[in-house]
Amino acid sequence: MKTAFRQAFRQVFPQTIPVLAGYLSLGIAFGILLQSAGYGPLWALGMSFIIYAGSAQFLCVELLAAGASLSQVALLTFLLNFRHFFYGLSMITRYQNTGKRKWYLIFGLTDETYALLTAAKIPENIDSKDFYTVITLMNHCYWVLGSVIGAAAGTFLPFDTTGIDFSMTALFAVLVVEQWKSHSRHLPALLGFGITILSLMIFGADNFLIPALLVLSATLLFLQPKTDKQEKEDTL
């Protein structure tokens, strides 16, 4: 490891600890589920390494158990993960000048990685490229590690882990606060709540995410000229 990268690792690691807690517990939960469907640690390792998408992998256990058709798998994965399209869209500017690493950074753009990358402040002495790489790589490792532990030993854990997956909810609650504090205008955050809750009530828990994202993006784009002007006024 190069010195600059090691320095980045040391400084950025603490920021990833919430995801460490969240991914280990969720990963373990996934591993246990996978193992109960008859697929052991090696499967957990392979899936978490190459798919690297939490909710999709939980769904994948059901698809594996049911022997789903490949077209069904493709369609469901598309619907479940389409939100990531919007994450990529908003990372294009940030990921410019990341060179060959961009391929890996894009591959590893999960909900939590996106959340950390956009909420965190990059320390001044650290290359943004190293910052992005460390966070993406660490999160990937936590997820793989958690799922392998779950598949190998999950059923032997000495304490009741029910509810530990709340750490992910708490992470997003904290990130909402962080985003709230770092933006002078709160309309996007409020729209996020309003439109998502509305969509949840209309479409139900299984189908609300994509309509919510589409309406949210369209509304934000529709508000663009006005908000840009507003922002100039804010900075004056």
Add this chain to the structure above:
Amino acid sequence: MTSTLHAICIILVMAAVTALIRFLPFFLFDKGGEPPAWVKYLGKVLPPAVMSMLLVYCVRSVNLASGSHGIPEISCILVAILLHLWKRNTLLSIGLSTILYMILVQAVFI
């Protein structure tokens, strides 16, 4: 049980579709130079909006009308938010609210 080959194919298809979705915006709009203004604009306003959305997503299956009426979820989210507004210590906010939640769902709201 599903054959091993079919299982591997399911995993590969899921991996490929997931990666495709993640790469798509870059294939479409990342052509060197400045991205279009609306893409840059979305990059600025989407993160706070998506964070709110994901928080709602986390509690999507909470039923307010029955069971524990979402009391453990709502109260622990409030604890996390208030704690974070007060101390602004990420680990403290997440750690305490998660422990509280585990106690609530394991011992109080059974």
